[in-house]
Amino acid sequence: MRFGIDFGTTRTVVAGCLDSRHPVASFDEDGEYKEHVPGIAAVVGGQVIVGWDAARAVADGSAEQAIRSIKRVISTLAPDQPVPGLPNVTALELATLFLRELRRVLVERSNLELDPNELFEVMVAVPASAPSRQRWLTLEAFRRSGFQPIGLLNEPTAAAIELAHLHLSDLSAGKRRSPKKYVVVYDLGGGTFDASAVSLEGQRFELIATEGLATLGGDDFDALILELAGIVPTPQALERAREAKESLRAGTKKLLLESDDDSITIDVAELYTRAQPLVDQTIAQVEQLFSRLVERGIDPDDPRELGGVYLVGGGVAFPAVQRSLRARFGKKLQLAPQPFAATAVGLAIAADPAAQISVRETITRHFGVWREADDGVDKVFDSLIGKNSDAPTVIRRYRPTHAVGHLRFLECGALDDAGQPVQDLVPCTDVYFPYDPALGACDETELAQVPNVRRSKLADEIAETYTYAPDGTISVHIENVSRGYGRTFHIGALR
C-alpha cells in the first residue's frame, strides 16, 4: 500500500491511498481514536520509548527523562550526533525508533487494515527550509524502519496538492484546462513556520518560492504560557500548556493551567500580546514572499493571480494567529478543513498513481562555502546554490594552493546585502579532498591531520560539481581532472 506520512514536530499523521480516496489513519489508543502519533520520547526503566507510550509516561510522571517535539530536536543535529536529554541515542537512531513505532501501530492499531508483509511505500515531506542533512536523515530513518520512500516533497507543496484536490471539480480533466493559479501556503506547525508560493496548473504543481523560520511554531506559544504562569518548562508542564492552549476559543478571556497541586489562571489578552511578535514574524515572511511574487510579475493583490492564502498546520488554530492574519489578508484567507492533516493527505495524493500529479520544486535555501580571507584572519561566505533559484548543477574549476582541500559548507535561510548568511545557519560536516595525488590513498580522517601549508599553485585542475537532487539533498563530486580521480560527498549524510 502507498501512504503519505507527515512526520511532524508535534503530530505525525498518516494518510493512505485506497481506491482513489486518501483516508487519514486513526489509531486505537486505549479505546480512544487518535489521528496522530505524538512526537514525544521518554526514558522509562532506562529504555527509550516513543509515541503514545511516551506521552502517557510524561503525563503520569513515570518518565525519568523526556523530550517533546522529536523532529524539532533532531532537526538541529547531524545524523550521528547524540540527542541531548536522552541516553545513548543519536538523532538518526531516535528518528528510526519513532518511525518503527509508527509502523508498528499502523499495523497493529490503525483503522487501515494492513498486512505487515506488504510493501509500505511512502511519500514523505520535510519543512521547505530543511537543510540537506535533515532531508537525508528523514529518508534514511524511513528506510531503516521498514518503509520504502518513493519521494520527498516540501511540506507546503503537499498542502497545495491537498487544496487543489479539494477543488478537483475546478481542475478535473474533460473540461477546459484551468488557467495557471498561484496559492500561498501558510503552514504553522509545532516547530516550524513555512510560507510558500505554489503554482497550480491542471495536475502540475510547482513550488516557486519559499520563506520561513525553522524554529518558530506552536511550541513557542506553549513556552510563553509557562513563562506567564512562572512555571519551569519541563516536558510535562509543556504538554499541559499545550493542552490548555488547544482549548482556547476566539472569545476565551482566562486560561486555566492545572498542575499537580495547584492551578494558575492566565490572562489570555496578555498571552496574545506576548505572542504578537511571533505572529508578526510569520506575517513578515509572507510579505517577503509577496515581494518575490511581484518580482516574477505576479500581483498578490489580484485574486485572479493569487487564489488565496491557505492556512494549514495545527498552529493556525491559535486565535491570535487567525485574528492577525484576518486583519492583514482579509478575504484571501482560506482555512484548511483539517489543518493538521493537509500535508499528509497531499502526500498521499502525490503518492497515488491514479492522481497523476507532477511536481517541480525550487531550491529552498542558500548553500555555499566559507573561504579564508585576509590570509586566514577572516572568512567570507561564497554562495554556490541560491535559494529560490533553479540551478540543479553548479560547477567550479580552479587550481588549488594547498595539498588538501578543506571545504566548510553551510546552508542558510537568508543572506544580507553583502551576501553573508544571516538566518537559520546550518553548518555541514567538513569535507576533505586530496588535491595532491600523493595523498590520494588517505581517508578523510588522515587528510584532516595533514599540515595543510599553502604552496605555490599545483598544476592540477580541480572541478567541483554540485548537484541538487529532486528530494532537495545536495551532493558534491570533487575531481582532480588532470589526474583523473575523484570523490563524491552527500552533504549531511553519515560518512
Ligand SMILES: Nc1ncnc2c1ncn2[C@@H]1O[C@H](COP(=O)(O)OP(=O)(O)OP(=O)(O)O)[C@@H](O)[C@H]1O
Ligand atoms: N486548537 C488548537 N489551538 C491552538 N493550537 C493548536 C490547536 N490544535 C493544535 N495546535 C497546535 O498546533 C501545533 C501542531 O501543529 P501540526 O500538527 O500541524 O504540527 P506538526 O506538523 O507536528 O509540526 P511541524 O509542521 O512544525 O513539523 C502544536 O503546537 C499544537 O499545540
Ligand SMILES: [Mg+2]
Ligand atoms: Mg507540519
